[in-house]
Amino acid sequence: MANTQDNVARLWALCHALRDDGITYHQYVTELTYLLFLKMAAETGAADVQGGDGSSGPNIPSGCRWSDLISQPPAERLDFYRAMLFRLGSKGSPRVRDIFRNAQTSISRSSNLSLVVDAINTIDWYSSGREGLGDAYEGILDKHASEKKSGAGQYFTPRPLIDCMVALIQPQVGEIIQDPAAGTGGFLVAADRYVKNLAGRAAALTRSQQAFQATKAFQGMELVPDTHRLGLMNLLLHGIESDRYCRGDALSPDIAQLDVPDVILTNPPFGAKKGGGNPTRTDLRFKTANKQLSFLQHVYRALPVGGRAAVVVSDNVLFEDGAGREVRSELMSLCRLHTILKLPTGIFYAQGVKTNVLFLNRDSETNTEHVWIYDMRANSAPIRKRRPLAREDFISFELAFGTDPHGRSPRTDQGESGRFRCFTRDEILARGDDLSIAWLRDDTAASDSASDPGELCAEIIAKLRAALDEMEELSDILDFPPGSDPLSQASNK
Template identity: 60%
Template sequence: MATTQDIVQKLWNLCNVLRDDGITYHQYVTELTYLLFLKMVKETDKEIQIPEGYRWDDLKEKDGVEQLDFYRIMLVRLGSEGSDRVQAIFANATTTLRQPKNLQKLVQSINDIDWYSAREEGLGNLYEGLLEKNANEKKSGAGQYFTPRVLIQTMVNLVQPKAGELIQDPAAGTGGFLLVADKYIKDQTDDLFDLSEAQQNFQRQKAFSGVELVPDTHKLALMNMALHDIEGPIVSGDTLSPTGSRLGKVDVILTNPPFGTKKGGGKPSRDDFTFPTSNKQLAFLQHIYRALKPGGRAAVVLPDNVLFEDNTGQDIREDLMDKCNLHTILRLPTGIFYAHGVKTNVLFFSRGKTDKGNTKKVWVYDLRTNMPSFGKRTPLTREHFKEFEDAFGDDPTGKSKRSDQREDGRFRCFSRKEIKARGDNLDISWLQDESNGNGEALPKPDVLAAEILDQLRIAMEEIEELSEMLGNGNEL
């Protein structure tokens, strides 16, 4: 019996066939999304979603130029007919395949998969495996959309989403956070069988929501959610536009916003932010803590610059610590994302019942200093997070009894007064790198280059904002 891993490898090997057709890895995964969806709805007896005459068998029975021509027509028809989910997946769909033999090879190979084994292990797991393979392939550039699943699992375990809660990812990517949260809830409810029929319908149709900016990635997310039997709305759009302000209040937010500045260097186009900024992470952070209901919980991946950036950055951190209890910061190791030089953290916070003075102290866990640089040779595993999860405790709002490990330990507590004295700078480190007894060792060249570029980017943003102020006739 073939395992999911075997099937994923077989599908991934097919991309080698398409190199002569000039197809990139990301285009290949998008192409596979269309074909796999057609085959999977057939395997799960859900072809009623697809108009007659444009189903898997209709494509499979053709060959050569006729098959490729039919496939092109098929993609257009499915973008305007069938269920809402089908139309969303195939919206503006086109094929990058140019040679009929390559389409025939893909169709035949997908048809020959051991679908009995795939169904037994879960079709969603098969597709997740394919997305992970794509993210781990540097040439694809897809790692920016794919947060390591072991990190997502830790974040979900600590935030503890519950059945009946509204759960959102405003930068959904391929849907990883929402899917892990869904599995966590299903594990707590005997695969939803402990819930009433109305509660089960809520979990499938309304509990999970998200927004994804990149159209191709949005299609991957829709496919991923469909294969896990989740129908919640995943919107194609920009959370930093009025789309984000219409999302409504939620109980839980789990997310990893995109790195960098707003496309084109401008500020977010939504008008409900107190502190306008072109820094996407700072803008997303505002969305997140403002979108939480009182008592709502969030875990969000953010780069170091969010913790120390002056001016607007400081204003937003102060606002965050007023409106929310920012109880825990996890300093992540380097090398776990596509951009290896980027240093990142996870911020855990809960929205207060009032908007003032909610953060009394912040606990910082340093999982970066004296840790390996992770990558293919040193993979990140669940075991690497065990000590942090133990130190965090069982309370999802950070109220478990904790122990300050002082200067030699990884977990330390800082009062709000101490942080205020630092200018609300949350980029806090205290451990010395053991590779150099005189202090922290010089970062690796790629890390150093990334830090320099990050500082230059921040400086350019401030210059642009200053120029904009002067252009509008404002005095300094």
């Protein structure tokens, strides 16, 4: 692990060196995606595998491989690299074209490209096996997301939270695990790691099981092209060559590209649907521009009997009226919403919102009768850059949750002074299906004012952006033309 951390630190340091060339954090991670893919193919021998249909390997065209790039004189390397990216996006196998589609370099100096290429070439990636490269890439994505100025936190869920959700849901060999808002693929990678450890590594599986796990078991959809590229790379570097990791909008008919899931693990995007408008799927009963409410409808409708899910949602999903109340009511009628985890503040820093995890399963006999709520937020130190989220933070919750992934383990209501409590469906119904239930007095709010000024500024900006998203949704509801001024329109009536 220490070697992986060293490699991540070494590569991330180059990002700061390249900022004088105008390279942003996101552009740098994209450049690493291109280069690390070529390096991976060279190290594993996959570049030389033939078969243009992509069924036998990456099949990187001759003249576009890692050895071709590093053999170029440093002064000519950038021009060669630009031409190589174009060829890879049009001449490689389908999987290679997915990685390099519309690829362009943001590096403007050949010396800077050589700086990155030489660093990658001299690192011992495989001292701990192939996973060393995948873990290093995941570490770079983590660094990217934790940088306040990068804005990448919107699609990166912290690894400790992912590992907690996966451990409680317990994906199994042969199950289809889906993330309809896959981002960089963190949930799918963690689920694959969990299943492999459960099976005693991939070698313990039969050949057909290994093929299913590598190509069919882990399925996802991501709307943003660059983010899809990062996710595809992340999966490939962890040995997942899924043909169901698709680029598309899960709130549109694109979702038909994915198979019926046994497990859903996801952190849907916050805010309103960009550009206005509601999802175009006809199977979602309640039309709303609130993306999380729409994704939540997908989750509980997509699960078959016996299926289970863990979903990250913001606080407003628990209390929002109108479509929010209708979605919660339908959720509890169709599924067993058995557990809610109230997360500490600051986990999704870029959004500046409070979040929760909903645990639910589809049962053929019963729907929601009781909801257990674990308050991990009250009187807990907020998550900051100087106090990052750790796996150990979830130990008490996992013990209270129990070992049954369907939430049927024996549990104890800890009362008004404890963190874990049970509420009946009748009690929730009396609240108008409002699930934002709090019982502990939170004395941490006053201490938040002593936060780092830079973090406070970023949080204020995030809240302003969230407010603008809400205004966009309100504008859609009132049907004001884009760019118009609702206040002036009202004054003229």
